Amino acid sequence: MVIGVGMTKFGELWNKSLRDLIVEAGLKAIADAGVTSNEIDALYGGCMSAGQFISQEHVAALIADFAGLATKKIPAIRVEAACASGAVALRQAYLAVVSGAHDIVVAGGVEKMTDVDESIATQALATASDQEWEALLGLTFPALYALIARRHMHEYGTTREHLARVAVKNHKNACLNTNAQYRSEITIEQVLKAPYVAEPLTVLDCSPISDGAAALVLCSLEKAKSLKLDTTVKILASAQASDTLALHSRSSLTTFEATVAAARQAYKQARIEPKDVDVAEVHDCFTIAEILAVEDLGFAEKGKGGKALEEGIFDLSGELPINTSGGLKACGNPLGATGIAQAVEIVNQLRGRAEKRQVKDAEIGLTHNVGGSGATCVVHIFGRC
Amino acid sequence: MVIGVGMTKFGELWNKSLRDLIVEAGLKAIADAGVTSNEIDALYGGCMSAGQFISQEHVAALIADFAGLATKKIPAIRVEAACASGAVALRQAYLAVVSGAHDIVVAGGVEKMTDVDESIATQALATASDQEWEALLGLTFPALYALIARRHMHEYGTTREHLARVAVKNHKNACLNTNAQYRSEITIEQVLKAPYVAEPLTVLDCSPISDGAAALVLCSLEKAKSLKLDTTVKILASAQASDTLALHSRSSLTTFEATVAAARQAYKQARIEPKDVDVAEVHDCFTIAEILAVEDLGFAEKGKGGKALEEGIFDLSGELPINTSGGLKACGNPLGATGIAQAVEIVNQLRGRAEKRQVKDAEIGLTHNVGGSGATCVVHIFGRC
Numbered sequence: 088m089v090i091g092v093g094m095t096k097f098g099e100l101w102n103k104s105l106r107d108l109i110v111e112a113g114l115k116a117i118a119d120a121g122v123t124s125n126e127i128d129a130l131y132g133g134c135m136s137a138g139q140f141i142s143q144e145h146v147a148a149l150i151a152d153f154a155g156l157a158t159k160k161i162p163a164i165r166v167e168a169a170c171a172s173g174a175v176a177l178r179q180a181y182l183a184v185v186s187g188a189h190d191i192v193v194a195g196g197v198e199k200m201t202d203v204d205e206s207i208a209t210q211a212l213a214t215a216s217d218q219e220w221e222a223l224l225g226l227t228f229p230a231l232y233a234l235i236a237r238r239h240m241h242e243y244g245t246t247r248e249h250l251a252r253v254a255v256k257n258h259k260n261a262c263l264n265t266n267a268q269y270r271s272e273i274t275i276e277q278v279l280k281a282p283y284v285a286e287p288l289t290v291l292d293c294s295p296i297s298d299g300a301a302a303l304v305l306c307s308l309e310k311a312k313s314l315k316l317d318t319t320v321k322i323l324a325s326a327q328a329s330d331t332l333a334l335h336s337r338s339s340l341t342t343f344e345a346t347v348a349a350a351r352q353a354y355k356q357a358r359i360e361p362k363d364v365d366v367a368e369v370h371d372c373f374t375i376a377e378i379l380a381v382e383d384l385g386f387a388e389k390g391k392g393g394k395a396l397e398e399g400i401f402d403l404s405g406e407l408p409i410n411t412s413g414g415l416k417a418c419g420n421p422l423g424a425t426g427i428a429q430a431v432e433i434v435n436q437l438r439g440r441a442e443k444r445q446v447k448d449a450e451i452g453l454t455h456n457v458g459g460s461g462a463t464c465v466v467h468i469f470g471r472c
Numbered sequence: 473m474v475i476g477v478g479m480t481k482f483g484e485l486w487n488k489s490l491r492d493l494i495v496e497a498g499l500k501a502i503a504d505a506g507v508t509s510n511e512i513d514a515l516y517g518g519c520m521s522a523g524q525f526i527s528q529e530h531v532a533a534l535i536a537d538f539a540g541l542a543t544k545k546i547p548a549i550r551v552e553a554a555c556a557s558g559a560v561a562l563r564q565a566y567l568a569v570v571s572g573a574h575d576i577v578v579a580g581g582v583e584k585m586t587d588v589d590e591s592i593a594t595q596a597l598a599t600a601s602d603q604e605w606e607a608l609l610g611l612t613f614p615a616l617y618a619l620i621a622r623r624h625m626h627e628y629g630t631t632r633e634h635l636a637r638v639a640v641k642n643h644k645n646a647c648l649n650t651n652a653q654y655r656s657e658i659t660i661e662q663v664l665k666a667p668y669v670a671e672p673l674t675v676l677d678c679s680p681i682s683d684g685a686a687a688l689v690l691c692s693l694e695k696a697k698s699l700k701l702d703t704t705v706k707i708l709a710s711a712q713a714s715d716t717l718a719l720h721s722r723s724s725l726t727t728f729e730a731t732v733a734a735a736r737q738a739y740k741q742a743r744i745e746p747k748d749v750d751v752a753e754v755h756d757c758f759t760i761a762e763i764l765a766v767e768d769l770g771f772a773e774k775g776k777g778g779k780a781l782e783e784g785i786f787d788l789s790g791e792l793p794i795n796t797s798g799g800l801k802a803c804g805n806p807l808g809a810t811g812i813a814q815a816v817e818i819v820n821q822l823r824g825r826a827e828k829r830q831v832k833d834a835e836i837g838l839t840h841n842v843g844g845s846g847a848t849c850v851v852h853i854f855g856r857c
Contacts, residue, residue: 138523138524142595142599143599144520145844148717157847160714162711163553163848164560166552167531167532179564179567182567183567185571186567186571186572215530218527219489329536330542333537336537348545459533462530462533
């Protein structure tokens with residue numbers, strides 16, 4: 088059960104360090120839950136590469152230290168799965184509560200990416216791919232996703248306009264989110280005419296380099312009964328799957344089999360079908376990634392993600408609003424924080440606290456977080472109760 | 473329940489990559505367990521800093537990939553807690569089994585440290601300390617532990633000979649371990665006369681830079697009933713605690729409060745006392761660390777660890793043999809693998825498979841794994857059943 092959420096603004100936050108960011112998000116979540124720091128039994132932190140970005144490993148113990156939790160000597164666990172680090176941390180925190188080891192656990196995520204210059208950040212990001220078979224050969228992440236986009240266009244007739252629509256929609260949503268990195272609308276033409284990063288992807292098809300943190304407070308069902316809670320959100324499913332790191336080892340470039348596997352498990356655990364989902368945050372690190380996601384999660388037929396998008400199904404006013412926060416594209420993508428921020432958005436939607444981007448009567452929400460080019464996929468389903 | 477163990481030799485393994493090492497250890501453990509790869513439900517991997525050592529993050533998915541487990545799409549989770557990454561991974565794997573999410577889980581650990589030169593390795597290791605308050609000021613790990621050693625000598629009259637005895641004992645044990653990095657006896661005089669790294673610690677007071685991997689196969693009690701097992705080892709306790717990263721924030725330099733907290737919980741979970749332990753592997757990254765450990769775990773009175781060692785209590789033929797494998801000092805310290813290798817040694821001891829270093833009638837064993845200078849401590853207790 089999620090009883091509290093908190094996050095920082097995402098963006099280029101020159102005046103805040105990694106420890107500042109995660110403590111800010113964590114304290115907001117604890118305050119939101121209405122518990123005291125003394126009641127926290129354990130801490131899980133998702134972080135992809137503080138080692139490469141700020142020369143700091145041992146991140147979870149650091150967070151416990153600077154959050155003032157070291158005095159209680161609680162266990163603090165850092166989890167890494169590239170850009171899916173946040174959701175993997177959430178899943179571990181969830182399993183720890185289910186195991187009975189802990190009652191109240193904080194699951195947080197953080198990344199401080201702007202202390203190094205962009206070329207070093209791009210190199211650090213590339214370490215999420217297969218170092219021996221991809222990164223060393225010069226395949227950066229935009230290049231990997233460009234291969235995927237090109238193949239999707241070839242197989243299904245997806246167009247550059249379809250890709251651009253993802254960015255346009257998510258920027259529009261981000262305008263309504265005060266925590267978002269980019270709060271400005273863009274047009275399809277602007278996306279198409281922006282400089283190429285890796286053709287067919289322009290700079291406006293890519294999520295940015297961001298600083299930020301987010302946190303959730305989880306509580307066992309048993310313990311929650313003793314707390315006075317206004318609204319509560321239950322975790323109906325938590326599923327994770329892996330695939331090969333390198334793209335060349337897969338039978339298809341246009342399906343993330345790990346998303347398909349995690350989604351299948353998650354729907355089974357939650358006993359729902361894709362059509363029961365009211366609102367979702369999916370992993371749009373590049374515009375093509377959102378199209379793959381809506382197809383692999385069963386929100387659109389394979390190959391028809393672009394068309395569904397064109398029809399407005401995934402708009403804020405559509406049948407199934409997707410990335411109401413602005414997504415990774417416009418809300419920002421501080422790697423380790425991203426999976427947790429997705430959950431923050433969904434919990435806010437289910438609690439009716441999503442301000443001007445509120446989806447009416449949202450009862451079931453889904454988050455989908457991807458590591459690398461699909462080697463790790465994590466799906467969580469949340470329900471209002 | 474631990475149903476299989478495996479590890480590589482530890483050392484400077486120029487001809488093996490990270491993926492070679494962990495796959496070798498994992499396959500040995502799976503073979504030892506008598507299960508097939510297809511029966512593995514999840515993978516947990518401890519690794520401190522593949523990002524800094526070999527420019528590779530997303531390590532757990534990589535391991536699943538190269539172990540041939542990607543076809544089954546199982547979840548793969550990498551855990552980081554500096555030199556305690558291995559034991560934290562084991563604890564997460566244990567909690568996942570206890571939660572009911574999985575039946576058979578592999579918990580592995582790996583580090584490939586010798587692909588960079590020693591100064592870079594030292595820098596990478598320093599990222600386990602507080603980057604803003606320790607590492608940036610030039611405090612490397614030998615320096616941090618030298619401060620601890622100096623204070624222990626001042627407070628309790630511990631001598632340099634006491635420290636040296638840790639190295640002498642552990643090298644002696646390592647001679648009986650074919651997987652150990654250093655299989656040569658050394659004398660107290662040699663330790664004392666070796667070049668200083670950070671006074672009072674000489675190079676022979678320090679654990680080495682190592683490559684290596686280790687793995688365990690865990691199984692739920694329920695599932696274990698359906699397998700034909702000769703000998704089995706049960707995890708009686710799994711406890712983890714945190715402290716401040718920086719030494720200056722603590723009230724004492726000579727006690728690791730996180731060890732004390734984790735040990736207290738572990739003894740309570742296992743319903744035993746320190747005197748019930750028959751054999752233990754403790755974290756001797758520096759000789760002073762073993763003296764702190766035996767005191768903080770309750771095997772010797774505070775301040776009398778050196779004296780107990782002098783009396784031979786912790787020798788292979790003593791009352792409570794400690795670091796029969798050779799410990800981090802002589803078996804080697806490939807960070808992420810270390811905590812798992814400790815468990816491999818204890819499981820082998822409890823199964824009566826520790827060859828020439830077998831402790832007679834060992835029924836209860838303990839492992840103690842430390843991250844950094846004590847900000848993370850993990851204690852596991854194992855019992856023969």
